[in-house]
Amino acid sequence: MNDSFHYLSMANHMMVQKKLMEQLKDTGLTLGQPKVLDYLKDHDGASQKEIAAGCLIEAGSLTSILNRMEEKGLIERKMLNGNRRTFHIFMTESGKKNQKLVEETFEKIEETALNNVSEEEQKVFMEIFLRIYRNLAEIK
Template sequence: MDTSFHYLLAASAALFQRKVMAGLSDSGLTAGQPKVLDYLGLHDGSMQKDIAAGCQIDPATLTGLLNRMEEKGLIQRRVQPEDRRSFHVYLTEQGRDRQRLVRRTLEQMGDEVLAGFSREERMRLEDGLYRLCQAMTNMEVLQ
């Protein structure tokens, strides 16, 4: 196995995503939808641009993803009286049920993957990944 930084980062993300989707295989969710449901679980009523930024999804890709989620009855888009130009996205009751399933699955998969790590190692890994995301976000702004 290649032990370079870029390979390990990409492989870890892909392997975790595959594990999560396998855990959600009976849910009817497709790639990208769990991330959006998880985000809306914390930020229900968000504008599409905020969901795109929060989930690191291209806005055009998110539009199609939200269309499919709306067709499945997982979300509902609403215009707010104070801002009729922007749609806000809300979980439906079915969407909330799926969001809870996604959250449980993410936590379970995280616990399984990190089972061999001490509490201190987990905290250092999470801190390092957070700092890495911050650094890459700042790089995007600078470019």
Template sequence: MESLHYLLMKTNALFHKRVMSEMGKIGLTPGQPKVLEYLIRYGEADQKTIAAYCEIEPATVGSILSRMEEGGLILRRQKAGNRRSLYVSLTEKGREDAQRVETAFRAVEEEAAGELSPAEQQTLQELLSRLYANLQSNSQKEKESS
């Protein structure tokens, strides 16, 4: 059997390729789908929160958000009492595209899950969550010791 690294890398690459093929049909560029997914799931948020959730650098999120704002997918505004942060929310067009993103994600997930039973799918999600938590915890420890 291949190494864990190799299997995760190859699976991610193929999954990403399938997802981006669907996103191209919607007219979205890399980075935009996960921002839309975040906003449809959690609602309005500041750029820093979106960047952390999406595992994207804040400066990169800024350029992604600028393109999304130009495309009419999001609105950015200041909230009363907080002049330093811009809060991002979906427009109606953004909500429609976010729903299309969710549908496309689900379709690719179903394709990837193939013949896995619901219990196997849940176990896979739990194991991947644990892998992510381990890596995230180790990254945090490295930051603290620097």
């Protein structure tokens, strides 16, 4: 296994995605949907533009993810204040139920990933991981 930063970053991301989708297979959720439900947990009623930015998803990809979620009854789009140009996305009861499962699954995966890592090491790692994210976010 390659131990470079880029390889380990990609490998860890793919491993989290794989474990997440394996554990959520009975829900019928597809790639991208857990991330959107996780975002809506704290931003229910967000606009599509806000969700795309918050989830780091391209607008076109998000539209197809939301269409499938709406078909499954996980979300509903609503216009607010008569603004026909901007739809706001709200979780349905089914969406909220699935969001809880997503949250529990993320917690289990994080617990497994951080097994045998002390609280102090976790704190330092998260500080560095956030710094790396901010550094990359500055690249134009």
